[in-house]
Amino acid sequence: MLLGTLVPLQAVAFALVALGAPLVVLTRDPLRQALVNGIYGVSLVCLFVVLQAPDPALSMLVVSGIGYPLVILAAITRVRGHERTEQKKDGEQ
Amino acid sequence: MSFLPYVVAAWICLVGIAGMATSRNLIHLAVCLTVTQSSSYVLLLSVGYVKHGKAPIFVGTKVGSTAADPVVQALTLTDVVVSVAVIALILALALDAHRLSGSVDPDGIADISG
Amino acid sequence: MTWIPPLLVAIPLLSAAATAGLDHITPRPIQDALVIGAATATTALAFVLLWHAESHEVVEWFGGWRPHHGVALGIDFAVGPLAAGMCAVIGLVVTLALLYSLTFLREAARLFDALMLVALGAMCGFAMSGDLFNLFVWLELMGVAAFALTGFQVERLGPVQGAVNFAITNSLGGYLFAIGIALIYARTGALNLAQIGTSLSHGPAGGLVIVAMTLLLCGFLIKGAVVPFHLWAADAYAVAPAPVCAVLGGVMTDIGLIGVARLYWSVFAVPFGHGHGVGDVLLWLGIATAVLAGTMAFLQRHLKRMLAYSVVCHIGIMLAGIGLLDSAGLAGAELMFLAHALLTAGLFFVAGILHVDHALIDELHLRGRGRGSWVLAAAWFAGTVGLVGTPYVGIYLGHGLIDEGARPWVLAPLWLGSALAGAALLRAGARIFLGWGDAEEELLGRAIEEDPVERDVLRPLLVGVALVAVVLGVAISIVPGLGQRAEYAAERFRDTSGYAAAVLHGRAVTPPASLPVSIRHTSLESILFATGTTIFALGLALAGLYRSRLPRGISRAASRTLAPPIRVLHALHSGVVGDYVTWVAVGTAVTGGIWALLLHG
């Protein structure tokens, strides 16, 4: 009933996405979250492919492979770098 | 009748909102926002999928053969670009918040209230 | 004249690209001329469009993809007098804001101008678009520009917090809207508003349509800062530079309401138009917004935050006008939008000038500092009286039209909201420009000060811009013929089948019989209500100024009964984005639940 006309491949892709989303949300450490989010992105790409949508799949691929990680990692590194410099300053004092 | 795809989309949306509301880190929050948004792609593409259809790219197939809806795919493309733009802006704001207050905790940067 | 609508988007966007792209190449005067020229040209074209739209619906199909047999292929801009009028006001306010910011931005001026122009183009596109997904694109575009503009003063935490809250709540709203699009597309297989409406006339509406409507309208209500989605507005408007506040508070918030009206009358009036279920919920949301935001305005001491709540309060009154679902109500909302946009912009400008002059933005800190600035004082009080709606001043005509269709129990809270917000502004004006009132007031909470972004200003220019905005806004109620034209525009806007025929089949609308050019009169009831409101606002302002001089018993009883609810109100507006996301979820679920009960079966 729930599955019906879904081909098995699609069912698997949907299941992966459904599992991936809470994993991304529940990973509270940003760096690890960026990684999990990348995997979630790949699962979305697979889903788009089995939904006969190659264009969005490509788009999602470049975004989750290049776009998101770059900005997220840059942001994390900066925040951590800041913290490290602050700590060092505190240490010197 | 199969509703699993739509249920998955709704599930992602709710999970994303829950993540946003409970987040303690702006970077984490921005990623949760993109998760929420991904529910709209999943829903759009599921809605436009056609049984036994091919992708709407007619290289080597006859025009008029069964194919998925190209409109939802075009909409998804735009949606993806929007998500990149928004996450970039929010992360830039997160960096500013961190520079000014040393924190990326949304509860911690509440300077003004009331 | 179908070439004008695309230009209203193309001119500002192209100039935005040019101005930021040529940042390091062309000298500043040329850049300034380009920016002001683009905004002025857009405004002028919008007025020309308004002239043409009066007699027929101006429909432009992009790429020449006209509909075939009632199936829309491309994207259309369908412009009636209401949409064209909106564009004109939007253009006017943005032009004034750009003029205001002309002299003082020393750094990042090009980026600022580019974002303002992008916002202008996006708002015009939004007002004219006849395609559901295209509305989403413009919504996101104006949002992205506005988020960055809000955080303009990156050297302070407040602006960053305001921008974060603004960006996250509004993006969430946009994504809920996108889900709504997917749902409605699954049902109708169309994105064109007129076609969706036609398609929904077949078969029962059902839960799908109700839920889709909830998501779509809530997306716009978040943009429109309607209770309980209003929390971001005060945070964002309190911290943005004054010209940005003028654009955001004056026109961008209100644009969410245009979206609500457009969606209702082109799409959801078809399945739900026989009852009042949709309208009643909008009406109640409007009333709640007006009263709550009016109260919050009265509890502020930060001038721009006070103005922000006053904006939200008037948004509530306009939403109530739309929720009445009749022509007079919609025309009233439209006229209120005109007056409110200009007056709000003017008051934000005045607040900005005070901020420049004294480097203070707190009402109590500014006490008595404005003595002698008679021009500013005049602008402030005129603007305030215009916002209260004293008979035949400012928003009065719009409010009067809303009154015609509303029952007294609706009117009373709406006028009350107006009075509360007005009283707050009057109190602040009296304290600042006249030096009245106590120097301390613990009910107003703690002070927040910030440095102004404006330095080395050309003060006469700023004052001039503020005066122009206020004078235009005050005069709206006595412009001959405006009331009748607004009513006609509302009639056209509400004509669901006429709109569909014009869009999908290119059918002409019947041009109006010549409309009278006279000041539209309002009912005696409205005059009484308005007079009462003005007196009440004055009294309330005095009470706020001299609470300590009230008789002991009253004063103590008042603070004892009022303090706890005030604390709760302050606590609810917590400035924490997690709370705001929660309220968005609550608001959407409750609104949808009520509609489910009212509209199902």
Place this chain on the structure above:
Amino acid sequence: MSRRMRMLVLGPALLGLGALFAWAIAGLPAFGDYRGPYGFVLNRVVVPLRHTTNVVMGTTFDVRGLDTMGEEFILYAALVGVTLLLRDETRSRQAERRTSRLDDDAVRLVGVAMIGGGLLVALWLMAFGYITPGGGFQGGVLAAGAVLLLYLVGSHRDYRPFRNEHFLDPLEAVGAGGYIVIGLAALVSGTAFLTNLFGLGTTGTLVSSGSIALLNWASAIAVSCAMVLLFAEFLETYVVPLEPEDAAS
């Protein structure tokens, strides 16, 4: 609200939203049973009318070209916004900037090869977007990623020219503005904004589809530049070399 309070309010709200979603889903056509007219009409008419084999791109750049124009400007506004928001950040950290060099030649060689490959694939995606899957956006992001790799395998100095806003900002403006100019050209010639003006060519070749190709290239330029500038804005100061104690930990 305290966090506990927030959870107490959020739970029922999400349940309510979930119920609404469930109600909506019950009314949706079953998966794969989509019958709506819009997409099917486009699938039939776009190829013969526009000589492009990729209907999605035909939709993106022609039938719904206005959405894509808005989309280009969303990216553009985000870039301008990020530049605006990070202007202090960049300034304050400028002083600390040091250049780092990667000294392993083998790693460098692989990097350079990947850049070449990335740029090639990017160009292919851009060029054939209206024939096979791909297009300006996908190609643009990939190209920007490849350029960024140059930064990582090379050094700050090698990347600096690409960060030169005197060159990239105008190019970005040309890309985004070019989209509008192409639209305006149609308006000036007396047809609707964004009308496809040019010869449509033979279906399935690079010279097909008229102005879709032009718009595609405009968006490719706009996206590539926007992405490079956006990444640069974030990266400008972040690759501070690993210091010995960091490397050890």
